[in-house]
Amino acid sequence: MKRYCVPVLIISTACCAFAQSYDFNDSHLHLTNYVQEGTDIYHFLKIMGNRAGRVALFGIPLQQQWSFRSDGDDAPTYYLGSDAPLYYYSFTDAWIARAYLSLTASERARFDPMITGFNPSDMYAADHIRRVLQTFPGVFSGIGEFTIHKEFVSSKVAGEVASLLDPALDRILDFAAEAGLLVILHNDIDVPFAKEGAPPAYLDQMRDLFKRHPQTTIIWAHTGVGRVVRPIRNHLANLEVIIRESSNVNFDLSWDEVAKYIIASPEATALTAGLINRYPDRFLFGTDEVAPPDQAQYLRVFNLYDPLWKLLTPEASRKVRLENYQRLFDAARVKVRAWEKAHPAGASRQARDLEDRSSHLP
């Protein structure tokens, strides 16, 4: 623990000074879309301009297949635009790493790339994450956004459906704790069009998952709500239960669909602001923009939250917009760099296994 104290202190002091002139850090940005196309990273730096200080950078792990038999010449670019399946596209991690590595050192300081290109129902997923760290040391701060249950998406993914009960997910979160990787997890708290009054389908599974992994720092994307998975009546109360019982869990407020609920009425905004003001260390702003083409589009979600920003205390507002990002991602950077140093590529399990096997050859 002591080992990390000095660098963390130096980094966060530098970053506080650095972030003063920005409106926000963005904990949730997809540089590419569902067909792996997106905004050029140099163009995106211009879009960030003097508004966004730092950005958690990822693609999308799922590729929408273009099935000519189903869609003909009408090439789909979004998962709702086609009946063809989605599949895991691991090359996204190399693409994001390459974009990041093409930047200067001062430009890189504004990004925290994330690993997403793994299948969370595969026991080998953790090995993919390890391999990405060892192939691109010095690049990644965390994993995600990756998805377990998501309305209209989970059922479209080719192969086995992901589950919060899957040991493959436990392996992923165990490895994230070992390597110090910050985790951004998307999991709807409920099924779409749930029966009125029924308890949310995945709340208890999420609580159990968080409790099984107290050493893993997790950001629950969108606080578990979706386009039609509406914040259930007791949503804020449920979040408060999790905040109190799992100190490793944080929430992002990203996605215009989430902003839509929070600003739906003065009462909804006031209740949300009340919770954030009571627990200002546990919420992060994010945009969830996908390959934004210009700054107006990129700032849309931040501006939607105007009524919320006005109801937060100055301290809570600063923490949600800027400081919680700095604290969590700075800590992850230090830990992941230390893990990479201790586990250079040649020392990977696969390499050791190969050596073992060849030394036993006749």
Ligand SMILES: [Zn+2]
């Ligand atoms: Zn997202």
